Amino acid sequence: MMINNYKIKLENVTKTFGRRLIFRNINFEFHSGKVYGLAGRNGSGKSTLAKIIIGVAATTSGKIVHTLNEKIIIEEKLHEQIGFVSPYLVLYDEFSAYENLVHTLKIRGKLIDEEKINYWLNEFNLFDRRNDLLKGYSSGMKQRMKFIFALVHEPEFLLFDEPTSNLDNTGKEKVYQIIDEQLKNKCVIIASNEDNDLALCRETLKIEEFKN
Amino acid sequence: MKSYSLFQKDWQSELRTRYAINALAMFILVTLSVIMFSIGDEKTSAHLSGGLLWVVIFFSAMSGLSRAFVSEEERGTTLTLQLIAKPATIFNGKLIFNLLLVFLMNIVITFLYSILFDSFVIKNYELFFLAFVLGNVGIAVSSTIIAAIISKASSKGTLYPVLSFPILLPLILTLLEITKFSMDGKLLSKSYVELAVLFCYDVIMLTASYMLFDFIWKD
Numbered sequence: 001m002m003i004n005n006y007k008i009k010l011e012n013v014t015k016t017f018g019r020r021l022i023f024r025n026i027n028f029e030f031h032s033g034k035v036y037g038l039a040g041r042n043g044s045g046k047s048t049l050a051k052i053i054i055g056v057a058a059t060t061s062g063k064i065v066h067t068l069n070e071k072i073i074i075e076e077k078l079h080e081q082i083g084f085v086s087p088y089l090v091l092y093d094e095f096s097a098y099e100n101l102v103h104t105l106k107i108r109g110k111l112i113d114e115e116k117i118n119y120w121l122n123e124f125n126l127f128d129r130r131n132d133l134l135k136g137y138s139s140g141m142k143q144r145m146k147f148i149f150a151l152v153h154e155p156e157f158l159l160f161d162e163p164t165s166n167l168d169n170t171g172k173e174k175v176y177q178i179i180d181e182q183l184k185n186k187c188v189i190i191a192s193n194e195d196n197d198l199a200l201c202r203e204t205l206k207i208e209e210f211k212n
Numbered sequence: 213m214k215s216y217s218l219f220q221k222d223w224q225s226e227l228r229t230r231y232a233i234n235a236l237a238m239f240i241l242v243t244l245s246v247i248m249f250s251i252g253d254e255k256t257s258a259h260l261s262g263g264l265l266w267v268v269i270f271f272s273a274m275s276g277l278s279r280a281f282v283s284e285e286e287r288g289t290t291l292t293l294q295l296i297a298k299p300a301t302i303f304n305g306k307l308i309f310n311l312l313l314v315f316l317m318n319i320v321i322t323f324l325y326s327i328l329f330d331s332f333v334i335k336n337y338e339l340f341f342l343a344f345v346l347g348n349v350g351i352a353v354s355s356t357i358i359a360a361i362i363s364k365a366s367s368k369g370t371l372y373p374v375l376s377f378p379i380l381l382p383l384i385l386t387l388l389e390i391t392k393f394s395m396d397g398k399l400l401s402k403s404y405v406e407l408a409v410l411f412c413y414d415v416i417m418l419t420a421s422y423m424l425f426d427f428i429w430k431d
Contacts (some may be wrong), residue, residue, distance in 0.1 A: 056294045060429055076298045084295055090288035092221075094228045103294045105307075106217035147355075149292075 005069050006019035006032040006081070006156040006187040008053060008089060015048055022048055023210040025062070032156070035084055035179060037201030038191035044207045046191040047086065050161045053189070054082050080108065083142075083150035085160035094137040097126055097145055099136065101152055110153055120148040124174065139166040147175065158183060161191040176200060214297060216336040218305025222280070225310070231283045236276035236317050243268045244324055262391040265325050266384050269318055269351070273380075274373045277313060277355035280306040281363035290363075299429045303421065307356045314352040318344065319400040335397030339407075342400075343390035346410040348382045350417060360428050383413050 005139040008030040015022040030036050040046050043135060051057035053064060055078045066073040066081065073081060091100050101117050121127040124144040132141065145164040150158060160179075164172045179188060179200055188196050226232055247264055284290045296365075298338055322344070326332055336339045358379060362371045390406050 031412050054295070056291060057431065068362075079295055079297065082295060086291075087290055088288070091292060091294075092225065092289060093287070094225055099224075103217070103221040104292070107221065107301070109213055109214045111218075 002091055003185045004156050005067075005068045006011060008157065009065045009067075010062070010188065011065070013049075013052065013059050013064060014061045015045065015052065016060045018057075021208055021211065024212065026205070026210045028205050030157075030189060031189045034203065035183075035188045035190060035201045038116035038189060038197045038207065039193060039204050040199055041193060043212075044211075046193075046207060047088070047161055049190045049207065050086065050189070051082075054084050054159055055079070059064045059156070064155070078147040080153075081156045083153070083155035083158040084161070085146045085150045085159075085163055086163035087165050088161075089146055089149075091134055091142070091145060091149060093132065095119065097137075097148070100145070101148065104149060105118055105153060108115055108153055117148075120152055123178070124148055124171075140171055143167055144171060144174075147178075151178075155186075157187045157189075158189060159189045162194075163190060163192065164194060164197055172196070182196055213306060214301045215304030218293075218297060218301060219308040219312075221310045224304065226309075227285075232276040232313060233298075235279070236272055236313065239272045239275040240268070240317065240321055240324070243271060244321075244328060248328060252271040256329070256331050258333060258395050259392050261325075261329045261387055262395050264329075265322065265332065265391065266387050268321055268325070270380060270384055271373075272321060273314065273351050273355055274315070274376060275317040277310055277352070278362065278368065278372045280310050280356060281359040282368055285363040294429070299426045300422065302429065303356070303360070303372050303425045305329055305359075307352060310356045310359075311349065311352040314348045318348055318351075322393050332395075336394040336400065339390060339398070339400050339403055340394035342407055343387055343394065343410065346407065346414060347383065347387045350410065350414045351380065352415060353417045353421055354379050354383070357417070357424060357428075358387075360425060364428075379417075383410070386410055386413070 010026050010028045012025045013026040026049070038046050038049060038135065052059055055075055056062075066078060069082060092103070095103065098117065098121075102112055104157065105112055118127060121130050124147055126141065126144055126148065129137070129141070134145065163175055167175065179190075190201055191197055248269070297305075322327060355376065357373065358376050361373060362368050365371050386406055386409050390410070392402060393403050393406070
C-alpha cells in the first residue's frame, strides 16, 4: 500500500478578534504518520486554530500550506483531503445516517461504495440504526456518526476537535483504537484538553505558548 | 454534477421539512386574497393589475427564497457544507434550488392571477414569456447571493427585504415595463432594449455573485 506524505505548515499564524489576541506567530509542521495534539484550556483558541487549519476560517496574518506528496493543495480542493469531527459540526437531522453519508459522498463527487459505508457503520455500532433519522439519535450516536462522516471519503488529514465528547467508554475506546490502528499512516491532529485524548499524541502544540 | 447532488440534497430536505414551500404557498395565498379584498368590485386598469403581479412576486420571493442559506445557518450545517464542497459548487447547488422554487412560485402566481383578475390580459405572450424567464433568473440569482450575505447576520428577517429592494428594483421596474408592453400588444422587436436590460442584469448579477461568494462563504 502506498503511503502518502501529507504535510501542513503553519507560518507565523496570528489570529485576533477585534483587539483580543487569540494567538500570535504560530510556526509548526504536521506530518503524516504521527498523531499531534492541540492543547489549551477552554477558550484558549483550539477550535479557532482547528477551523483555520481546515480552511473554513481566515487568519489575521500568516499562512497555512497543505501539501500532499510535496504538491501544494489549492484552497478549493482542500476539503477533499480533510476529515473533521467537532462538537459544533452538525449533520442533517432530517436524513437518516445512510442518507447523510450518501448525500455527502455524492456532493463530494465520490462513488457510493456500500461496502465501505457498511464497514464504518458497523465499526461505530450504527449499522442497525442506519435508516433512522438523525433527529432520533442520542448525542453519543451523533458523535459516532460524525466520525463516519469524517472517515468514509478516506481523507489524508484528520482533525478531531474534542473527539470523545458525548461518547461513553466503549465509544472512546473505539475512537482510540481506530486512531491507533487504522489512521497510523495519516496526518492526525487531536484538539482537546482531555488527558486520555492527548495521551495518543506524540507531539503537542500548546496554544498558551503563543499568547504573547 | 456535484452541484446537482447538492440540489438533490436540498430538494429532499425541503420536501421533508417544508421550510420554503410552506412559507411561499401561504404568502401567495395571503397576498392574492388581500389584493382581491382591497379591490372588491372596483374596476382596475390593466396596467395597475400588471404592476400588482410583480408586487406579489417580489414579496413572495422575499418570504421564501432566503431559506436556501438561512436554513443551513439556523440548523448549524454550514460547516458541514464547507467541509464537503468548494464554494462554487455550493452556490450552483443553491442557485438551482432557488431557480426551481422561483419558477414554480411564479407559474402558480401568474396562473392564479390570470384567473382571479379579469383586467390582467396578456396580448403578446411571446414577449411576456421572455420577460418572465429572464426575470425569474434575475430574481433567483439576486435572492441567492443576498441570502448568502444575510445568513450570517442576526436580524435576517429584516435585512433580507431591505437589502433586496435596491438590488431588485431595476429588475422589477424593467419587468413592469415589459409586462405593460405585453398587455398593450407591443411587438417583440420594439422591446429589444428592455429585454437586453434584463439579460444584462442577469449576466451582471451572476458574475458578481460568483466573484463575491468566496469571500462571503469563508468566516
